[in-house]
Amino acid sequence: MWKSFLRNKKASENEAVQLDEKRLPQHIAIIMDGNGRWAQKRGLPRTAGHKKGVDALRNIVRYASSIHIQYLTVYAFSTENWKRPQDEVDFLMRLFSHYLDSEVEEMHKNNVRLRFIGAVEELSHLLQQKIKAAEQKTCHNTGLNLNVAVNYGGRAEILRAAKKLVLLSKEQQQAMSEAQFSEFFYTASQPDIDLLLRTGGDERISNFLLWQAAYAELSFVEKCWPSFTEEDLASVLMDYANRDRRFGGLK
């Protein structure tokens, strides 16, 4: 089944991006980078870039949902982001709180299941309550699974899984398979990452989903996150569809 996506409704009415549903990734991860630079280039405070980043995220979630992507994991705040100026950290925390107030209803209507992954227990009580309420409200939804990574670090997640492993008996530890070990991760019962995308021009994975992205296809785009559109994601998906994934084997 082919999905049609109009690249630019105004400029080129006939130009459609064709997406083959069978060649779409099951699980996309996005490092939403470049908010600060987007704002600074426009003479705005960095926080304006984060605000605009929420609009970009809303559009991408709607689009991913509409083309039946099953899992989308976005990096919103890393364990290292606490080192930013206090004002910016406070702004981001308020933004996440506001996001939960304003976006959950629409996501719920669109059958999106929302989860927050990371050391959520270190966030403010109010934010934790809102996260819990949003997760509970959407927990029976069967459309797009959206994971928002907040206070997330890939190494910390592996260490957390290892700490669960050592609580088991010696026999259980020795019998543990990779698939079973994956169940100790925030993304338990979700498929591995097929496509890891980073906006903003840098080419690194910055401690994101280190275990789950072992065989991910990588895609780096120059555009900063606030300018990233559905059309941009469609072209990344077209490129992904032409990749030859061998998982270490031969074709």
Ligand code: FPP
């Ligand atoms: C990286 O850009 C972005 C972040 C640290 C914050 C990501 C947050 C959003 C996209 C807001 C929307 C998210 C939710 C869940 C409401 P940067 O600040 O590092 O940009 P720079 O590299 O240009 O400095």
